[in-house]
Amino acid sequence: MSLIDGSYEYYHYLHDGIDDNGWGCAYRSLQTIFSWYKLQQYSSIDVPSHREIQQVLVEIGDKDPSFIGSREWIGAIELSFVLDKLLGVSFTISSFLQISFQHDGQLFCFFFSYAIGKTCLAYRQQEGPMINY
Secondary structure, eight states: OOSOOSOOOOOOTTTTSOOOTTTOHHHHHHHHHHHHHHHTTSOOSOOOOHHHHHHHHHHTTSSOGGGTTOOOOOOHHHHHHHHHHHHOOOOOOOOOSOOOHHHHHHHHHHHHHHOTTSOOEEEETTTEEEEEO
């Protein structure tokens, strides 16, 4: 059993010589997701660089021009904006205000069964990323 089918490239800190430790997690997640679309031949667009991701966010009006070249982090919302703009992939992002540890397994099972073939980003409000696929 797997959450995705097909190949992808894993993008990580310092992957392309950019020191994005402490601020680049979502950029790298986006690049990894984007590579899956490219390697499955769903897109011929190259995996965007940090700067290209920032440029898209400025073009759609989400960020000010001063954002380009910065070391500011982005999150799930910005990932969805970029994937929608560059690949035409739309997302639904849900907020869960109260998640207890005893229910995390149920939440994972919900996303696993519901999000097959989709990108799933689930966050705990206070504790940060819980699931990031």
